[in-house]
Amino acid sequence: MASDSVDLCARWAQTLDQDLTLGDIKKTLAPVEDDLWVVAACHDRLLNNVDVHRGLLDEGLKRSEPAKNRVLNLSFPSSDTVSDLPSTTGDSDDILVSYFKDEPVDAQILCLRALLLSRLDRLNTFVEITRALENGTLTQENGEGEWEDDPWGEEDGDIREEEAESSPPFELSRFVIDDLLALALIAASVASFPTLRILLKRHPTELWPHHFAILDHIPEHVHPSEYRDLLPVSEDPEITSQPWRAERDQLSQISSSLLTNGSDSGQLSSWYIRRVDRILEETGMADIALALIQHGASQGVPGLDELGEELSLMSRMVYRADEFDDDDDISLNLWRSMEPDAVVRAYLRHSTPETIVAGIRKLVLPYLFVLEARSERSGHPDRSIASRLLNDYILTAPLGLVAAVFEASKPTLPTARRLIRDDEEMVRLALACLYGNQSLSEWSTMSRIFECLPAWDVSEDTDNFDEGDTTVASLGAFVAPTTTRPQCSPQDLLIFFQPLHATSLSRILDILDVHLESGEILSRWNAPAPLRWLLQSMHDHAQQKSRATRMSRRHGGSEDHLDSLAEWEWLLEDMLKLTGTNDAGVPSAFGSLSRDEVIAIFFGGLLSTGKFAIAKSLLHSKKSPLGLKDETIEDICLAASREFYDNAGSGNYHFGDMKLAYDCLSVPSPSNRVQEERDFIEATSRITSFNVLSRPGMPITPIEIRLTKDRLSLVSRVLSSTSDAYKYPEVILDLVAKLGLRSDAAATVKALAMLADTALQSEDFTRAHDTAAQMVNTVLRLRAANDPAADEASEVCWVACFQLGRHPEFDDGPKKAALLGRALQLCPPEKLSDVLTAWRRLEADVLAQQKLARKTRGPGDRTTRPKREQPASLAARFKGIARSVGSVPSSPDPATIAQTFSRVAATFPFSIGGGVGRPRSVASVASDDSGSGVGRERERDGREERGAWTKLDHASEEVSSQASRALQKGIGWLIGADDE
Known part of the structure; x- marks a missing residue:
């Protein structure tokens, strides 16, 4: 490689991808003569700029053309080529292998060329996707989502249009090298359907075999209308496949694959069902699932019709009935597990009286039609x-909804518009619903239901009327609650009405009419009862009386008119109305009660409210008199007064319930019974004023006073609770009289005995003696009148006199002697010895005191009287009392009693004529010595003492007289009874 080429290669390597331009490609790569290096350099660069990347790919392909031409100029068995390379047959492969062994550079160049061609296809796809997204071009036209092939019902709503994306969901540098399936899955997961459609159109070989996997990545919430052209169908699909470079062998493979997928109907059905389950589980959007199934069914995918029915019905529930909450899992399994009756209730769960009819027609009836069709299939x-x-459903629905259903089923409506079309069935349902509910306030709603029922013009048929009455009587026993069945349901009641026909049903409707009117009246006066109670109580006197009492006591007038006479007259009018019958002879709610009985119950209820002025007005009203007898009025008033009394928390009759009890007695005419009850209330108030306690810290209550059997015990508790109560005997005796013991003389004596005993315990001997004297006078009057209570009174009296007469602290000898004399007069024979013994001690004590007084005076002291000994200590007195009590024989034998009586009687000088003389005193015996000075002094001292003795002499005379009367009464047996 020349030095210039080396410099160009170095410059190329130093240029960054983002800085590379078309000019750099031409200036740097074109002068380089090494084709392999240039092609490799073009392959190594991954750019995001479409134009620069296309220029780079074009340069690489151009520099690979010579190597391509050299291969094409080789001699192959067949010259039929449709691509950059010849079709690969066995002979062609041998030729190419031999050539590439000799020319490895061409082999590398052609390999890189294939990669560059693939990148060029990707680049072209990317450009097309970008243009489609920028222009908002969709494969489907807007409005194609409104299908006309919904086989199950109307579907509302427009298909949502997604906003067009502005760019592909990936960069060009990644798009040209990443796996196409991964790119398609990304496009599906972000619902970029333009991208997905172009990928499937331009790269069918790589993507169509994975068609189902790609569709499964589409979000479940996306409406199927947005990708309906991508959904698989059962028939041969019209595939719009436009690869960038046509390759015959690849197309044949694609066609074969698609035809196989289209013909596998079982796989298609399974995919649709799985997709629906996933949509429902992930999103709960039944409308999306339904749209998917509708498309598949419309395209002929088998096995989706029934599923479409299920989804259509379920979507109606979800979007129109609001059956499920947001947290509920919605699935086909849940829907299919629901029983039909549960589905009906679910459809109508949130219905109101205004929407129930529409809900039945649009939701329930289509569902019931499907069920009926399935049963036929x-x-x-x-x-x-x-x-x-x-x-x-109607039998279990609230009455408000039931009324709306019956109003939509009136016989006056056209048959086609009625929800319930059979008149007799409608009546049976209404009767079951009305008598089966427990409502206490929905009388207007029940009347609306009744007004919707048919009115048959039936001739009077006694047998059928009897059948209706028998059914109602049986129903009364059936609806009565038991331990095994506390309440019967409307479904149970419907059984009773099923066998009945129009005539019998008409009779029951007459009864229902009366019951509804009765129920409204009872509810008006705050004594409501369920409609079934009117069945139970039709012939039950006790139940009707109890309800009438409740009605009279709980009238429902407003606070502004509670004292209105007109309102009470209205209540009486309604109560009397309930005792009547209607034109058909059906008795009302109080049909078993007489008119007088209802008036008495009403009057008692009026008194229970404390409106005594109104009660008096009604009793003396000339316009609408009650017509009650005086005796009946008295009984009612006494009962009301006693009820107030028993409920009173305090006995004070100036306020509260006790005042009402007292004032209630002013309503009837005066009588002995009324006065007795009034006295008893006054006595109760007086007892409570003494702070009598029933137990420590708890004041006695009026009900406790009334329940006390021995009312004298209340007097005893009064005396024991108040230290000075005995000082007011008139008050106590008046209390005894007002406690109902006015005519009981023995009770009066017992009360006096209690007073005397209380005074004695308080050491108030004067009041004790005065009370005892009053008691003795009372007993003597009883004995003189031969009153039957005399014996019992005498028993109480002698004991009281005996106790006071022998009391050691009572120092008035004459009074004590008189008391013992009365005790001796009134006591039974077996107690004479006790009384006489006490008398002997009293006499001995007096003599001892006199003797002591004489000893203490000197010879020249004539005026000094013997001083009374100071009382001993309390302990000494208790010991003296104990000795005194102990010396009285409890049960002496007759010989002892006779000996004692003889000894005591010897001191009484009874005359032959029965007169009694005063015993000779000790002073008079000593008067024989009066001639001497000492005698005269003693005589003067004796005169002073004789004054006291005179009183004792009189007491002795009284005792002798009483003893004589006792002997005459029958005690001679003591000295000579053995002779008889």
């Missing part, structure tokens, strides 16, 4: 499947 036709599935 399968050889097992089911002509009732459509109506059955639609009816099942």
